[in-house]
Amino acid sequence: MIQYTKNILDNGLSVICNTDTGTPFVSVNLLYKVGARDEAPARTGFAHLFEHLMFGGSTHVDDYDFHVQQAGGDSNAFTNNDYTNYYVTIPAPNVETALWLESDRMQGLAFSEKSLDVQRHVVIEEYKQRYLNAPYGDVWLHLRPLAYKVHPYRWPTIGKSIDHIANATLEDVKNFFHRFYAPDNAILSISGNIDSGEALRLAQKWFEDIPPARYERPRLPQEPRQTEERRLTVEGNNVPADAIYKAFHMGDRLSDDFYACDIISDILSNGQSSRLYVNLIKNSKIFSEIDAYVTGDMDPGLFVFSGKLSEGVDIGTAEQAIQHEIEQFIQDPISERELQKVINKTEARIAYSEINYQGKSANLAFFDYLGDIALINDECSRYRNISVETIKNTARAMFSPENCSTLWYLKNKK
C-alpha cells in the first residue's frame, strides 16, 4: 500500500508526494502529458527530439546537467507514445536544486539553433543505433503502420523516418513548448526522504508563478475497428533467424479488457512454466524465443505475439503453431492453479516495484495521468476481479483473424 498526498496548484499543476525514509534520496518526477501521439503525421519523432532539447538550458540556467551533478543528482528522461517523463534523483538536502531546475525549464526554455542542430544529429545516431544497426531493430517501424491506420500510434516514438527529424525547425520547437510544457499539462510527483508538507511547500514556491497554457488540444482520431486480416512480409533482412509477429487490437489501459488481456499474456508466456515456453520452445522446438505481451497504451493498445524461429522451421508452420495455442487457449479449461499463479506473480511484481522510490514516483504520476491515481493501490484487486469466464470471452473476441496484423520478418537467403 503506497501512501501519498495529492494537491492541485492554482495554475493546474498536480503535485503528488510520497514519503520513503529508507533512502537518503528524493526522486523528483515530472510527467508532461505529451507524447508521439500529439505529433502531426508529417512531423513525427518530434516529442522525443524535444525531450533532448530540454537538457540544453533554460531561461536562468545555462547548463542543466552541471547543477544536477554538482548536487550529487542523477537525471534522465524518456518519451513514449503517450507522455514524456523527466526525473531527477538527488540527495534529500538538495531537493530544491531539482525543483529550481525543473521549474525553470517549465517556465522558459533557451531556444538555440546550435542546440537544435546538435540534438538532431544525436537523435539520428540514436535512430541508427536502436532501429537500423540492431538486428530486428526496425520491426516496429513495419508493425505499427500495419496495425494502426488512423490513430497516431501508427508511428513509433523515434519517428517514421530520419527525414522528419532532420527537417525539424526552431519554429516547431517553440510551438511545441508553448502548447505542451506548462503546469496545467504536467504532473509533479515527489517521492523519497522528504515530508509531504515540505514537498508541497517547495513545489508551490518554485512552480506556482508559472502561468498555465490553457491549450485546447484536438481530439485524437480513434482507430476504427479492423475488419479484415492484414499481412505483411518483409524479406532480405540481415538477421540469423526468421521472426513472426501477430498483433491484435485490445482495450485501453483503464478498461477491464486490459487486465483480462494481461492475464492472458501471463498464462501464455510469463515464466518458464508458461504455455508457449513449454509447448513451443521446450517440446516442439519450433521457436527459440517466443513471447506474448500487451503494449499497455492509454488508448486501445495491442496484444502481441513475437517469436524467433528455430533453424529450418517453415514460417507457415510456426504461424500455425501459434494459432494452435490460441485455439487451445479458447477451448481448454484454465485451471485454478494457473489463475492463482498469475495472481501471485502480479502480487509479487507489485511488491518488488514498491521497493524503489524512483519507480514509485513515476508510477504515481502515471496513474494520475491515466485519470485515477488511487488505481496504484487497486491494481491487484483489478486483476483478482477478472473471472475465468471473462478471460475466455476476451480471448474468443480478440483472437479473430480480422482483428489481427501479421508480420513475417524473413532473413536474407544466402
Place this chain on the structure above:
Amino acid sequence: MINRNIAPPVSAINRPSLWQYQKKQLANGIEIVYLHDPAQEVFKIDVSFAAGAYYQPRPVTASTMLNMLNEGTRRHSAEEIAETFDYHGAYVDYNCGMHKSEISLISLTKYASPTIRMLAELVRESVFPEKELETYLRNRKQQLLVDLGKTAYLARMEFTRRIYGEEHPYANHFTLADFDRVTPALLESFYRERVQAEGCRILACGNVSEAVLRELDQCFSDMPRSPFPPEKRFETHPSSPGRYRMEKPDAVQTSIRIGKRGVRLTDEDYTAFQLLNMVLGGYFGSRLMSNIREEKGLTYGIASYNVTLPLAAHWMIAADVNAEQAEAAIDECLKEIRRLREEPVPEEELELVKSNFNGEILRELDGVFAQSDALKHKLNYGLDNSFYLDIIDRIKACTPDDLQAMAVKHLDPSEMIIVTAGKS
C-alpha cells in the same frame, strides 16, 4: 516573485550510512552474510560458487552448467521447477562471472520455504538431461548469431581478445563450434567439482526473517565439501598496441573500443584513476560526452570504463558512432586523452566530478538491496562496504596534479589498442 537567477544552496553530500551486516557459519563451513530489513516484504538470496569461466575445462562450460541448473533435478522436471518458482511469484537468475558463478532468488518472505527449498534442490541435485541441453545449446547458438550481427558485440569481443589474448579466460572467447562440444558428462563433472561447500558463500538481504535463516540452514548445512584440484595459471598474451578492424560492410554505425590494461580495485591508484576516468568519460557531463555528443553530434552515447577483475583490470572507451565519421571520433578521443596528460583538470571541473562521484557512491549504497550487491562484490576482495568510506576520504584529497599524474602513468595513447567494427 521568486528570483530564479539564484541557485538554491547545495549541501555537501552526506556520507552514506552503512547497514550492519551479520554473519553466520553453517556446520560445513559455508558462510551466510545477511542484511536484515524488517520493513521489506521481500528477500533476495545469492548463492555463489567458485565456478566461473576461469575454472572451466573448455569454453562455455561454466555458463552452460549454471544455466542448466533449472533444467531438471533428481526429483523434479524442468517444468515442475519453473512451476514452483512461477507459482510463488519468485524470480531466479543466473550470473556467470569470471571467477564466481551465482544463482539468485528473489521472493516474497511469506513464500520463503518452498522457494528456498527448490533453490537448494537446483544447487544440490541437478541433472543435465540430454534433451534439455540440446534445446539450450541450439538457442544459445542462435543468440550468438544475433550478437555477431551487432557491431558493438564484435568490437567488445575483439577488444578483450587483444587485451588478454584469445586463450585467457578474461577474453571469454568462444565460437559456435564450442557449443557443439558440450556434453552432459562434461557439465556433470564440472558441477561435481565446483558446486559444493568449498568456495560457496550465501548472501541474503531484505526481509531475512528467522524462517529464511532456518531454511538456509536446513537446506545447505549438510552440503558436502571437498578440496579443489590445483588451480591453473593463465598468462596474458596481449596484442601489440595499434589498430584492429572487424569488417561489417552493411553497418550504418561503427563501434569503437579504445583502451588498455586498467587499474585494479586493490591498487593504490584506484580512487584517483576512477576520478580521472569520470572526468574523461564516466558521467553524462564528461569530456567525451560534451565533445563528441553534445558538441559534434557524432554519437548517441560515449563512455569510458575501468573494469576491475580479481587478477587484472582493463580500461576502455566505448561508443557507436556515425560510420562516415568514425576516424574523426577516434581522433577526438585521443585528443581528450592527451589533454588530460598535458593539462591539469581545472579546479572547478574537479569539484564537479567529485560531487558527482560522491553522489554515485551514495546511489550505489541506496537501500538494503543495493548495499547487499555492493557488499557481495567487495567480499570477493576481502573488503566490505567500509571500502566506500575510505574512497570518499581519498576523493577529497585528490588534486589536479594527482589526476594528471594518473593520466601520464595509465593513459598513454601509444600503449592503446583501438578496435573498430563496421564498414571500412
